[in-house]
Amino acid sequence: MDPSFEVIMIIIAVIVFHVLIFRWLTRKSKDIYGKHVCITGGSSGIGLWVAINAAKKGADITIVARNIKILEKAVNVIKENCVRNDQRIEYYSLDVASGHKNIQTSFKEIEEKLGDIYMLVNCAGMAICGTIEDTKPEDAKFMMDLNYLGTVYPIQYVLPKMKAKKDGIIVLTSSQGGLIGIYGMAAYNATKFALRGFAEALSMETKHLGINVTLSLPADTDTPGFANEQKSKPKITQEICSGGGLFKPEDVGKKLLDDALKGNFFSIMGIESWILTILCVGMSPWKNPILGFLQCYLMGVLRMISFGIQWNFGRIVRKYDKPKEKSN
Ligand SMILES: NC(=O)C1=CN([C@@H]2O[C@H](COP(=O)(O)OP(=O)(O)OC[C@H]3O[C@@H](n4cnc5c(N)ncnc54)[C@H](OP(=O)(O)O)[C@@H]3O)[C@@H](O)[C@H]2O)C=CC1
């Protein structure tokens, strides 16, 4: 090859890289001051902390969940964090696993109170753990209806208006368990993997229209939901998941909101989650060009480390999951 051709190519690559970094560093965050933010699962755990942080930023908020008493309590907590005199915090009792039609009518009512939804945060979700043969068919279906369809249907409601306005923010809450399948979590994993595929397509359908799509991938987070799932979680599952760390819902909720306003596709906390997400990145629209560049170099080394991690997972499984011995 002609050496001057090589030099030109390198110069072009360097220029493109700098333009990308400049665009990334000067990108504008979206603002939710005075806008309507609707949070499913906003009465507890991660969703509640998203609501508290949105209140601090001056948003009008509707939290959606089933239990009215808990919703009322949460509204009072959120109100303590308001920054505007006329800021409105409402709740709406709805089972997001109750099907497309019910969600459409309910969301219409939600918008009648506080106006069109500018930001939709889907946090309602649940994990029921157990090995595949121990998973009740109704639990597998329930988690798909709640975690997956309970996110898809609200998005289908808000999307047409957001597209028409060429503005808006949508958050889907998956999990680190939406990147790797884990012993004792198969049915749950499937619902969270599904959300990732959906979010990637959603991002591709809406990016050119100025809509932010964020996929939150929390590791274990210390919430009422987590305390509850621990009761039924196999020991093996607990030990494998503990490798991802245990986070505070206040930190996860704040990070989720900040990432969504910035338009980051992934919202992640903790070094273990970063490593796992880079390993599983596939062709996700990870927008940070500096990280994208770094990933090109890190991927091979991390894959090498992952063999060790996988070996360790196998060791944990073999430690507890011994074949039943014949009793004479
Ligand atoms: N905590 C963790 O370790 C992790 C959690 N996640 C995900 O984050 C999300 C939030 O979890 P977390 O904060 O721990 O959960 P919590 O159990 O603390 O809160 C769940 C919220 O969702 C609501 N909810 C549950 N079922 C329904 C339903 N059918 N319809 C409407 N609302 C519902 C609950 O209210 P109510 O029961 O009154 O309806 C509550 O407000 C979930 O999607 C979870 O899968 C992901 C990774 C890790």
Ligand SMILES: CCCCCCCCCCCCCCCC(=O)[C@@H](N)CO
């Ligand atoms: C140095 C390399 C580090 C890589 C280690 C990888 C460890 C695997 C962590 C898997 C965590 C899965 C958490 C799922 C949480 C969840 O979704 C439930 N709590 C639902 O509520």
